[in-house]
Amino acid sequence: KNEVEQSPQNLTAQEGEFITINCSYSVGISALHWLQQHPGGGIVSLFMLSSGKKKHGRLIATINIQEKHSSLHITASHPRDSAVYICAASTGNQFYFGTGTSLTVIP
Amino acid sequence: DADVTQTPRNRITKTGKRIMLECSQTKGHDRMYWYRQDPGLGLRLIYYSFDVKDINKGEISDGYSVSRQAQAKFSLSLESAIPNQTALYFCATSDAGEKLFFGSGTQLSVL
Numbered sequence: 001k002n003e004v005e006q007s008p009q010n011l012t013a014q015e016g017e018f019i020t021i022n023c024s025y026s027v028g029i030s031a032l033h034w035l036q037q038h039p040g041g042g043i044v045s046l047f048m049l050s051s052g053k054k055k056h057g058r059l060i061a062t063i064n065i066q067e068k069h070s071s072l073h074i075t076a077s078h079p080r081d082s083a084v085y086i087c088a089a090s091t092g093n094q095f096y097f098g099t100g101t102s103l104t105v106i107p
Numbered sequence: 108d109a110d111v112t113q114t115p116r117n118r119i120t121k122t123g124k125r126i127m128l129e130c131s132q133t134k135g136h137d138r139m140y141w142y143r144q145d146p147g148l149g150l151r152l153i154y155y156s157f158d159v160k161d162i163n164k165g166e167i168s169d170g171y172s173v174s175r176q177a178q179a180k181f182s183l184s185l186e187s188a189i190p191n192q193t194a195l196y197f198c199a200t201s202d203a204g205e206k207l208f209f210g211s212g213t214q215l216s217v218l
Binding site for chain 1: 140147148151152197199205206207208209210211
């Protein structure tokens with residue numbers, strides 16, 4: 001049983017395209033996280049949100065608590081956005097991770 | 108300097124060897140975690156600690172042990188490494204607000 005499901009697993013986009021990655025979760029959460037992992041690199045936290053919407057540069061994260069669903073949007077995608085994006089749900093004591101979405105942005 | 112430092116970055120070892128992965132943090136967080144990442148499986152929790160005197164098993168603790176030497180240090184040991192412990196290992200910390208901070212990872216290969 002996966003407490004956090006992400007889609008799609010893999011995504012290829014042309015530079016400049018608008019990208020959406022989806023995350024559904026089944027646990028009661030205190031916060032929903034979006035993480036970024038570059039090839040060979042560590043993992044960094046992009047967003048932590050418990051309601052509504054957050055924006056940082058070209059990245060936007062939204063959450064619908066009633067539907068237990070979150071989305072990560074990337075506007076005007078760029079090759080440097082190529083990475084694995086991981087959704088995680090925190091319950092106060094535990095984190096539950098999705099398997100990640102591998103994004104490739106082609107110039 | 109990184110907030111969460113893991114050593115070594117890469118390690119190749121042989122079956123049956125004991126190995127220790129080390130993690131130190133400068134964030135001042137009480138909560139520390141060890142995860143392993145395998146292709147297609149996402150991050151899985153090995154052990155976690157919410158305090159120097161608090162150690163808890165995660166979902167895949169068999170074959171692993173940990174030591175919380177200080178608030179800033181949390182080490183992971185493989186007492187007798189086996190090939191299916193080949194994976195990318197991450198140490199992480201979190202604050203009371205639950206934001207996660209990860210180390211750069213340790214790629215471990217067990218031959």
